[in-house]
Amino acid sequence: MEKFVVSARKYRPTGFDEVVGQEHITTTLKNAIDNNQLAQALLFCGPRGVGKTTCARILAKMINKFDENSDGSSLNIFELDAASNNSVDDIRNLIDQVRYPPQYGKYKVYIIDEVHMLSNAAFNAFLKTLEEPPSYAIFILATTEKHKVIPTILSRCQIFDFNRIQVADIARHLKGIADRESISAEEEALHLIAQKADGALRDALSIFDLIVTFSSDRHVTYQSTISNLHILDYEYYFKVVDHLLTENLSQVLLIFDEILKQGFDGHNFIVGLSEHLRNLLVCKDNATVDLMEVPANTKEKYIEQANKASLSFLLTALNIANQCDLSYKSSKNQRLHVELALMKLTHVNAAVTLAALPSEELKKKVV
Numbered sequence: 350m351e352k353f354v355v356s357a358r359k360y361r362p363t364g365f366d367e368v369v370g371q372e373h374i375t376t377t378l379k380n381a382i383d384n385n386q387l388a389q390a391l392l393f394c395g396p397r398g399v400g401k402t403t404c405a406r407i408l409a410k411m412i413n414k415f416d417e418n419s420d421g422s423s424l425n426i427f428e429l430d431a432a433s434n435n436s437v438d439d440i441r442n443l444i445d446q447v448r449y450p451p452q453y454g455k456y457k458v459y460i461i462d463e464v465h466m467l468s469n470a471a472f473n474a475f476l477k478t479l480e481e482p483p484s485y486a487i488f489i490l491a492t493t494e495k496h497k498v499i500p501t502i503l504s505r506c507q508i509f510d511f512n513r514i515q516v517a518d519i520a521r522h523l524k525g526i527a528d529r530e531s532i533s534a535e536e537e538a539l540h541l542i543a544q545k546a547d548g549a550l551r552d553a554l555s556i557f558d559l560i561v562t563f564s565s566d567r568h569v570t571y572q573s574t575i576s577n578l579h580i581l582d583y584e585y586y587f588k589v590v591d592h593l594l595t596e597n598l599s600q601v602l603l604i605f606d607e608i609l610k611q612g613f614d615g616h617n618f619i620v621g622l623s624e625h626l627r628n629l630l631v632c633k634d635n636a637t638v639d640l641m642e643v644p645a646n647t648k649e650k651y652i653e654q655a656n657k658a659s660l661s662f663l664l665t666a667l668n669i670a671n672q673c674d675l676s677y678k679s680s681k682n683q684r685l686h687v688e689l690a691l692m693k694l695t696h697v698n699a700a701v702t703l704a705a706l707p708s709e710e711l712k713k714k715v716v
């Protein structure tokens with residue numbers, strides 16, 4: 350049987366051109382190498398799984414002009430995982446190695462991952478080397494927690510802030526991998542995986558692998574993805590908002606009951622409803638419609654529903670949903686808490702329609 354290699358490893362980029370969503374960094378690094386202006390100490394910071402270690406390795410190879418299979422690269426690139434090697438002795442060992450010039454190529458590159466985990470003593474032992482490194486040594490430090498790196502280290506490094514990766518970019522990357530693996534995948538499923546990954550490409554690839562494993566026919570559908578990830582189908586939010594607009598309280602409460610019966614949490618529902626209302630709000634205006642991170646065909650559905658809702662309805666509804674979210678945890682009866690919010694929400698449309706009437710007509714209605 351062929352050994353399974355997880356996608357995050359199988360598809361680790363080997364060149365800057367393959368790195369997704371970090372163009373501001375890859376372009377700067379390429380230019381720095383071309384113009385011979387690379388700093389000797391670099392700090393890569395940003396959320397987990399966005400390409401820090403990957404870029405450090407690519408840079409390390411490029412500095413010495415080694416290609417992917419070059420044997421020399423492994424002799425000149427040293428990686429230290431500071432999460433498990435954080436003592437002053439670990440750093441002293443590294444400093445001892447730094448004294449010897451490279452046997453191949455021009456540079457020795459030291460990648461120190463999770464650098465914020467170094468002990469204080471280790472940080473201090475490292476300072477002097479970082480301040481006056483030998484001309485052939487380059488240090489690439491990586492961290493998810495820049496605020497935990499002491500200022501004296503920060504001030505000696507050129508700092509590169511990595512971005513969370515956009516949902517659309519992650520979804521596109523997953524599509525490329527699905528194609529290469531001959532897996533058919535629905536666009537909505539890939540978007541959902543990308544959303545769940547919260548900006549981290551590594552997480553997206555792990556979720557993708559998991560869902561492929563569950564689907565026997567190498568076909569990743571929206572339905573298989575929501576059931577595997579235990580995510581509420583967004584169709585529910587469309588239905589709830591339709592009923593809110595027609596002031597149909599009983600239907601809204603019945604849908605909420607069905608959602609709870611399926612094992613979903615009331616808080617997740619209200620957070621999801623707030624996101625849905627926010628999406629409707631941004632698609633009211635052409636200038637903001639792209640702030641909604643959903644696949645193209647779903648966008649149409651949002652625009653269609655947004656056209657049925659007034660701006661005042663959306664603003665008031667969003668406010669009520671948000672208040673419910675904020676006070677959910679401290680509520681003693683959480684089901685009732687959400688139901689109460691749903692009751693208020695069902696009256697919003699009537700209230701805003703009434704308020705919008707000219708005063709003469711309003712008088713007639715009240716009388």
Ligand SMILES: Nc1ncnc2c1ncn2[C@@H]1O[C@H](COP(=O)(O)OP(=O)(O)OP(=O)(O)O)[C@@H](O)[C@H]1O
Binds near residue numbers: 370397404514550
């Ligand atoms: N920007 C990206 N472009 C393409 N692939 C990426 C990117 N970011 C992450 N990956 C994928 O995720 C895997 C892990 O990425 P990497 O180890 O570089 O992340 P990291 O930012 O160093 O994370 P951590 O802080 O958790 O160490 C890579 O092997 C690659 O498959």
